[in-house]
Each structure stands twice: as C-alpha cells, then as structure tokens.
Amino acid sequence: MQSGTKRGYQTQDRTAIALPEAQRALLRHVRPIDKAKVRLEQAFGYRLAAAAYASEPIPHFRRSGMDGYAVRTEDLAELPVTLEVTQRIACGTPPAGALGAGTAARIMTGGMVPDGADAVIMQEMAEETADGQRCYVRFTKAVPSGTNITPVGLEAGRGEKLLDAGERIGPAQAALLAAIGCDEPSVYRKPIVAIICTGDELLAIHQRLQPGKIRNSNLYMLASQIREYGGEPQLIGSIPDEPQEARRMLYGIMEGEADLVLTTGGVSVGDFDVVAAILADWDGDTLFNKITMRPGSPTSAGVRGGKLLIGLSGNPAACLAGCELLVRPVLRQMQGERAITADEHGQQAILAEGYGKVNAYTRYIRGIRYTDGATVYVRQAGADRSSAIVSLKEANCLIVIPPTKTGVLAGELVTIIPL
Amino acid sequence: MQSGTKRGYQTQDRTAIALPEAQRALLRHVRPIDKAKVRLEQAFGYRLAAAAYASEPIPHFRRSGMDGYAVRTEDLAELPVTLEVTQRIACGTPPAGALGAGTAARIMTGGMVPDGADAVIMQEMAEETADGQRCYVRFTKAVPSGTNITPVGLEAGRGEKLLDAGERIGPAQAALLAAIGCDEPSVYRKPIVAIICTGDELLAIHQRLQPGKIRNSNLYMLASQIREYGGEPQLIGSIPDEPQEARRMLYGIMEGEADLVLTTGGVSVGDFDVVAAILADWDGDTLFNKITMRPGSPTSAGVRGGKLLIGLSGNPAACLAGCELLVRPVLRQMQGERAITADEHGQQAILAEGYGKVNAYTRYIRGIRYTDGATVYVRQAGADRSSAIVSLKEANCLIVIPPTKTGVLAGELVTIIPL
Numbered sequence: 001m002q003s004g005t006k007r008g009y010q011t012q013d014r015t016a017i018a019l020p021e022a023q024r025a026l027l028r029h030v031r032p033i034d035k036a037k038v039r040l041e042q043a044f045g046y047r048l049a050a051a052a053y054a055s056e057p058i059p060h061f062r063r064s065g066m067d068g069y070a071v072r073t074e075d076l077a078e079l080p081v082t083l084e085v086t087q088r089i090a091c092g093t094p095p096a097g098a099l100g101a102g103t104a105a106r107i108m109t110g111g112m113v114p115d116g117a118d119a120v121i122m123q124e125m126a127e128e129t130a131d132g133q134r135c136y137v138r139f140t141k142a143v144p145s146g147t148n149i150t151p152v153g154l155e156a157g158r159g160e161k162l163l164d165a166g167e168r169i170g171p172a173q174a175a176l177l178a179a180i181g182c183d184e185p186s187v188y189r190k191p192i193v194a195i196i197c198t199g200d201e202l203l204a205i206h207q208r209l210q211p212g213k214i215r216n217s218n219l220y221m222l223a224s225q226i227r228e229y230g231g232e233p234q235l236i237g238s239i240p241d242e243p244q245e246a247r248r249m250l251y252g253i254m255e256g257e258a259d260l261v262l263t264t265g266g267v268s269v270g271d272f273d274v275v276a277a278i279l280a281d282w283d284g285d286t287l288f289n290k291i292t293m294r295p296g297s298p299t300s301a302g303v304r305g306g307k308l309l310i311g312l313s314g315n316p317a318a319c320l321a322g323c324e325l326l327v328r329p330v331l332r333q334m335q336g337e338r339a340i341t342a343d344e345h346g347q348q349a350i351l352a353e354g355y356g357k358v359n360a361y362t363r364y365i366r367g368i369r370y371t372d373g374a375t376v377y378v379r380q381a382g383a384d385r386s387s388a389i390v391s392l393k394e395a396n397c398l399i400v401i402p403p404t405k406t407g408v409l410a411g412e413l414v415t416i417i418p419l
Numbered sequence: 420m421q422s423g424t425k426r427g428y429q430t431q432d433r434t435a436i437a438l439p440e441a442q443r444a445l446l447r448h449v450r451p452i453d454k455a456k457v458r459l460e461q462a463f464g465y466r467l468a469a470a471a472y473a474s475e476p477i478p479h480f481r482r483s484g485m486d487g488y489a490v491r492t493e494d495l496a497e498l499p500v501t502l503e504v505t506q507r508i509a510c511g512t513p514p515a516g517a518l519g520a521g522t523a524a525r526i527m528t529g530g531m532v533p534d535g536a537d538a539v540i541m542q543e544m545a546e547e548t549a550d551g552q553r554c555y556v557r558f559t560k561a562v563p564s565g566t567n568i569t570p571v572g573l574e575a576g577r578g579e580k581l582l583d584a585g586e587r588i589g590p591a592q593a594a595l596l597a598a599i600g601c602d603e604p605s606v607y608r609k610p611i612v613a614i615i616c617t618g619d620e621l622l623a624i625h626q627r628l629q630p631g632k633i634r635n636s637n638l639y640m641l642a643s644q645i646r647e648y649g650g651e652p653q654l655i656g657s658i659p660d661e662p663q664e665a666r667r668m669l670y671g672i673m674e675g676e677a678d679l680v681l682t683t684g685g686v687s688v689g690d691f692d693v694v695a696a697i698l699a700d701w702d703g704d705t706l707f708n709k710i711t712m713r714p715g716s717p718t719s720a721g722v723r724g725g726k727l728l729i730g731l732s733g734n735p736a737a738c739l740a741g742c743e744l745l746v747r748p749v750l751r752q753m754q755g756e757r758a759i760t761a762d763e764h765g766q767q768a769i770l771a772e773g774y775g776k777v778n779a780y781t782r783y784i785r786g787i788r789y790t791d792g793a794t795v796y797v798r799q800a801g802a803d804r805s806s807a808i809v810s811l812k813e814a815n816c817l818i819v820i821p822p823t824k825t826g827v828l829a830g831e832l833v834t835i836i837p838l
Contacts, residue, residue: 041639056628058808061630061631067688090691091620109733110618110620112631155810162809171644171647172811174640175639176809176812178635178639179634181624181627181628181634183625200510201510201530205601206602207600212512214478217593217597217598220460221597223460223463228463228590235460270528271507271509272527316594320594348793349793376793387482387484387569388574390574390581390595392590393589
C-alpha cells in the first residue's frame with residue numbers, strides 16, 4: 001500500500017505549555033466587545049458595560065419598617081399614654097405635615113415618616129380607639145428613638161457605586177437598576193462564537209447512522225456551553241478534512257461577524273488532523289499547539305486579523321473540558337469581567353476515592369461534587385474516557401489531578417472547577 | 420380624624436402553616452404544562468417532556484481510542500515484529516475489509532476498527548517504514564487484546580434510557596440528544612408567569628422619584644428569577660390599592676394566558692393591603708395566608724379556576740426569598756421535575772458568625788456561602804432587613820435558622836438553600 005501523502009503533522013514543533021500560560025496567551029488578545037442598550041426586562045444574563053451609581057440616597061426618605069404608629073418618643077416618657085391620631089400615612093403618600101407634640105400618625109410599612117416623629121411603634125403594641133370624629137391610640141411600652149425607621153441613605157448615599165461594570169444582571173442587579181431608574185442599562189452585547197466541527201466521520205443530526213460515522217454532538221454541546229457563558233453561538237457545522245479547502249472556509253469564517261471562532265477535532269497528530277495542518281502553515285500567529293493537560297493536550301489556538309481561533313479536541317469530554325477551561329475565560333473577559341486563570345485559587349474538595357493513574361500532565365477529570373454535612377467531597381464521574389458521551393451529564397465539576405507518579409489517595413484535598 | 424373604613428384585614432383568620440406544608444399545598448394544584456417541539460440548537464434551558472432512549476448502541480461500531488495501528492494481538496507473540504500496513508482507516512470511512520493475519524491497519528482516533536483486529540497500538544509505540552509501494556510497521560512491545568478499542572454498546576445498549584423527562588437541557592444533554600439524532604426534542608414550553616405589583620407608592624422605573632414613592636424594583640427582580648427558573652415572565656405592572664378595582668383586574672389576569680400569577684405586596688395586616696383584602700373575600704380557594712417563616716410570614720396563596728395565585732411580600736428581601744421558596748418548586752414541577760420541599764434534606768454549612776435573634780418562626784436569612792479548604796461556611800449577607808435592596812446581590816444562599824430561644828452559635832451546622 002502506498003504511503004499516505006498527508007502523514008506527518010506530528011513532526012511539527014509542539015512544545016507543551018501549562019494551562020494558565022495558555023489562558024493568559026488567549027486573554028492578551030481579547031478585545032472588548034461592543035456595548036449595547038437593552039431594556040431592563042430583557043437584560044437578564046447580560047453583563048453591565050458601565051458601573052451603576054445611586055442617583056439619590058437609598059432610601060430617599062425616612063421609611064417606616066412596620067405597620068403601626070409614628071410617634072415622638074419624648075411623648076412616651078410616662079406610660080401608659082394615649083395620643084391623638086392626627087394623620088394616616090399610606091405608602092406613596094407624603095405626610096400631611098410634621099407630627100405635632102402629643103400626637104401620633106397611623107403609618108404603613110414603607111410609608112414616609114413625618115418630620116417630628118422619631119420612632120414607629122408596631123400596631124401589635126398599640127390599641128386604637130375612636131371617640132366620635134377623633135381617633136386615639138394607647139401605648140403601654142416605650143421604644144428607643146429610631147425604632148422601625150430606616151434613615152435616609154442607610155443603604156447607599158447619593159453617588160455611591162452600586163454595581164460594577166462586568167457584573168452579570170441577575171435578580172438583585174435587576175432590582176437595583178430598577179430602583180435607580182435605569183430602564184435601559186448599557187450592557188456588553190452577547191459575543192458571537194462561531195462553532196466549526198471537523199472530521200469526515202460527522203453526520204448531521206437528522207442523518208441516519210452509517211458504519212464508522214457518528215452524529216455531530218460537539219456542535220450542540222458547545223452551543224449550550226456558549227449560551228451558559230452569556231454568548232451567542234453561531235452553528236457553522238462541519239468543514240472538510242482536506243486542508244486547502246478547510247483553510248479557505250476557516251479564513252472566511254474568521255473574517256465574518258463572529259467575535260471568536262472555535263473548532264473541534266483535527267488538532268491531534270493523526271493523518272487527517274486538519275486544524276493542526278492549518279495552524280502549522282497559515283498567515284496567522286499560532287499561540288500554542290499543545291497544553292500540559294489531559295484530556296485535550298493537543299488543544300491549539302491562534303490569532304489572525306486580531307481574532308482568536310481556539311482549536312478544541314474532538315473527543316466529547318476533552319471538548320467539554322477545553323471549552324470550560326479556555327473559552328469561558330475569554331468570553332468572561334470579552335464581557336468586561338476579569339477572567340480567572342487556573343493558577344488562581346480555586347475551590348477545593350476531598351477526593352472520595354483514590355485516583356491511581358499517573359501522568360506527567362495535569363489531568364482535568366470529570367467529577368461529581370457532593371457534600372456530607374459541611375464537608376465537600378468529589379468523586380470521579382462516569383468512565384475516565386475522553387470519548388465518553390453518555391456519562392458527561394453526571395459531572396458537575398472538573399477535578400484537577402496534578403502530575404504525580406503515585407496517583408492521588410482517597411482523603412486528599414484536590415482542586416475542583418465547577419461546571 | 421375619622422377612623423379608616425378599610426382598617427382591619429388583620430382581624431381575618433390567619434393561621435400560620437409551616438413552609439413545607441405551604442409548598443405541598445401549592446404543588447397539589449400544579450397542572451402539567453403543555454409540550455412543545457423545539458429545534459435542538461434552541462433547546463438550551465428547556466426541560467425534556469419525554470425520556471430519551473438510545474436508538475442504536477453507543478458506540479455503534481468498534482471504535483479506535485488512539486491514532487495508531489489496528490492489529491491482531493496473536494501476531495505479536497514474538498517481538499519485535501514487522502507487519503505490512505494493508506489499509507488506512509480514516510474517521511468516517513469503514514474499513515476496506517477484515518484484517519488479515521500478519522497485517523496491520525493504520526487507523527485514526529474515532530476510526531472503525533476492522534473485523535479481525537483486536538487491539539490498537541498507539542503510533543508512538545510503532546515505527547512505520549516504506550519499501551517501494553509497500554508500507555510496514557514495526558512493533559517492539561505487545562499489548563493485551565482489547566487495548567484502545569471501545570466495544571460496541573460500551574456506553575449504552577440499544578433502547579437504554581439516556582435522559583429522563585423533566586431533565587434540563589444543558590451541554591451534556593444537548594450532546595446526547597444530538598448523538599441519538601433527536602433534532603427537535605419534545606420539551607415543556609416555558610411556563611408564563613404574570614407578575615403584578617401592588618402599592619400606591621410604586622413608580623414606573625422611568626418616573627422621577629417623589630417624596631414617599633419608590634420605583635418598582637420587585638417587578639424586575641421577579642422577572643429575572645422567573646427566567647432563572649426557566650419560566651417566561653409577563654410584566655403586568657401595578658394594580659391599585661383599591662380592592663374592588665384590584666379584584667376586577669386580578670380576576671382578568673388570572674383568566675388570561677398566564678400559567679401562574681404572582682403578586683407582590685399587600686399581603687400584610689396594614690390598612691391598604693389589597694391582596695389580603697381580596698383573598699379574604701373572593702370566589703377562589705385560599706390555600707394559606709400565613710407561613711411560620713421570616714421574612715414573608717404573610718405570604719399567601721390561592722387557587723381560582725384551577726390557576727394558582729401566589730401573593731408574595733412587597734419587601735424586596737422577603738419577595739426574593741418567597742419566590743425562591745414557593746415559586747421555584749411550582750415552576751420546577753410544571754416543567755416535569757419533582758419539586759423538593761423544604762423538609763427534604765438540603766445542603767449544610769457551618770455558621771461562621773453566631774446569629775443572636777430569637778424567633779418563634781423559622782428564619783430564611785440571606786447568606787454568603789464560601790469554602791475554606793473542603794469545608795463549607797456561611798455568614799449573613801448584608802443587613803438583616805427585609806427592606807434592604809443594595810445588599811441583595813451579596814447573597815448566594817438562604818440560611819435556615821430554625822425557631823430557637825437562644826439563637827444559633829458560631830460553629831453550628833445549619834441548612835442552606837442556594838440561590
């Protein structure tokens with residue numbers, strides 16, 4: 001049989017770098033994404049493009065914390081005491097005037113405490129009586145000045161920073177933005193991430209299985225991950241394993257609207273590893289083509305025309321982990337939040353079952369994090385095969401197994417990366 | 420001053436029930452939501468309406484786990500040995516035929532192992548040479564039968580259940596659905612949740628602040644929470660504090676397309692608590708109007724025409740917690756997953772700072788969960804005021820403080836509910 005003509009991308013220089021180095025190499029090329037205005041009711045999940053400040057103190061008026069009676073505490077020096085109720089203050093209606101000596105104001109939770117009053121006594125501690133046109137309230141216990149009144153600016157002074165740029169808009173952020181009247185916050189638009197899969201073995205999902213072929217599952221897995229990270233996936237589909245045609249298509253996609261381009265597969269040392277072939281001979285800069293990690297050591301990246309290309313492994317578990325470890329930080333930083341690299345402190349857990357495999361590279365294996373009492377444990381999820389797909393869903397974290405000649409024993413502390 | 424005519428919803432019968440009881444009372448009225456078909460690329464975050472099964476074994480052919488050479492291990496009995504390479508098997512191309520004795524096949528990761536071969540030897544352990552038209556590979560080490568071959572059905576047999584109904588479609592689920600060719604899964608449509616706020620103090624977010632009035636922040640907070648739970652918020656806005664008009668409007672909304680109706684505010688014992696007034700005198704069934712919890716004890720619920728109404732507290736922190744504790748389980752069960760009630764085992768953490776307040780009711784206070792090593796700690800987030808809004812974003816959990824006369828000491832184990 002004739003020797004293959006395409007053999008030999010494994011001969012190219014592949015010097016492995018550590019994961020944090022690879023992450024930093026990517027982050028150096030992250031360009032800030034455009035800003036956009038989004039109506040607050042549609043802003044869930046976006047990240048703020050500008051910090052938010054209190055335009056007025058919060059609260060901006062002295063607020064009652066109870067349904068009850070606003071009083072001047074000096075009137076409660078001698079007990080029991082009966083005061084005339086001279087006004088009723090509903091929420092949203094300012095007091096009719098200041099509270100005079102010897103009088104009380106009926107007030108609701110959230111109501112504006114009248115000038116002169118320095119405490120609100122809860123209604124359960126008061127007894128209201130009527131006498132013809134007049135209304136009275138009787139107290140048998142005193143309260144300290146300030147009771148049940150939230151002073152102006154207790155939560156925030158005027159001009160105080162409430163939210164940072166880069167912060168993700170969740171329920172509490174939405175509430176604060178509404179409170180300060182920000183009905184159309186400035187946010188980072190969702191980064192568009194083109195996803196390209198390589199491999200002539202890939203079928204579209206509607207196609208029937210054929211011997212040796214599998215349906216393209218990485219495309220949909222990555223699309224979901226991108227959505228989780230706040231991005232907008234652009235599902236390109238497959239490009240052929242033939243390098244000339246593949247390069248032409250890849251260049252076209254990289255020159256398109258996507259902010260980041262991902263490929264899966266074709267990064268290894270096989271005869272048909274097209275992404276490796278392209279990166280070995282293209283007009284862009286190759287940032288790295290090997291990482292000291294398993295799975296996914298051939299994960300590669302480059303930059304061309306200022307745009308990043310990340311070449312993930314085609315094995316589902318390696319692809320999932322690679323996306324988590326390399327794509328998530330990039331998307332995070334594109335949306336204004338500083339990304340955390342793998343050498344910054346992570347979460348920890350106790351390894352519930354020993355891990356015997358030895359390796360010169362750091363392993364990022366899929367794990368199941370669980371707690372017993374207040375202690376966090378982790379155990380391996382599913383089979384330790386990067387080709388596994390059925391067991392992927394069991395994992396809720398990656399377990400970091402550092403290079404070791406002896407494995408890691410049950411009971412040892414390990415770092416975990418939540419998925 | 421004349422005695423208020425609307426005084427006295429506090430006189431209605433309000434017997435407090437425990438939170439798990441309240442949750443179960445709601446769940447008994449949950450009706451299954453309609454099913455819908457969604458294209459897989461749009462299915463992220465939906466929940467499956469039907470279990471998913473393997474239509475074919477996974478994998479459906481004997482798959483190589485390495486770039487290397489498929490061999491018959493019996494040919495490696497005497498070493499070193501040189502075998503002729505009689506075929507090259509790329510991914511996606513079935514072998515040209517069975518592997519004959521004394522021959523090897525070049526094969527790529529993910530390629531289909533030819534009949535006859537019983538192991539794949541990684542290329543790093545092989546040396547390929549060419550001799551004219553013919554190609555040979557030399558091995559110096561044997562491997563056990565089965566090496567680097569994933570057998571048919573290793574991950575799942577034909578017909579095996581892969582995903583349960585009710586399961587949320589994330590990256591791993593999307594990958595599996597793609598693998599089995601499910602390009603349009605049957606999902607539960609997103610439940611529509613109408614959000615109505617009460618309180619004449621509420622301004623729309625674009626309005627200028629006025630004395631005694633605040634902008635409607637609960638509307639946007641709840642909308643974000645509903646999206647987090649997989650629902651579709653319908654932002655109705657405010658209804659007036661006048662009971663007749665409010666009832667008419669509420670009935671109209673409950674008869675509309677929403678699957679669940681939420682109100683905020685107006686559930687307490689104040690003079691203008693309109694939701695309490697409606698529930699005290701309506702043609703629906705009131706499920707509860709008081710819960711033995713703080714904040715949010717006046718949280719109420721009813722059912723009318725088979726549709727649930729949940730009346731949350733108007734205080735932001737109480738509203739947030741009430742939504743988490745009462746609305747999330749309802750939405751979860753509407754989307755086919757069994758809801759977990761508060762008396763089922765939850766997560767635990769060590770209370771980092773003692774909590775001194777005593778109360779006859781269970782407190783659900785906002786907390787910050789953090790870990791030190793593999794131990795989970797929790798401390799209180801922000802001010803313990805249900806009216807707080809600025810500090811809401813600090814919380815990542817609720818801390819459950821059971822009724823106690825002595826408070827809870829630092830170092831004690833408490834239950835937490837992640838937000």
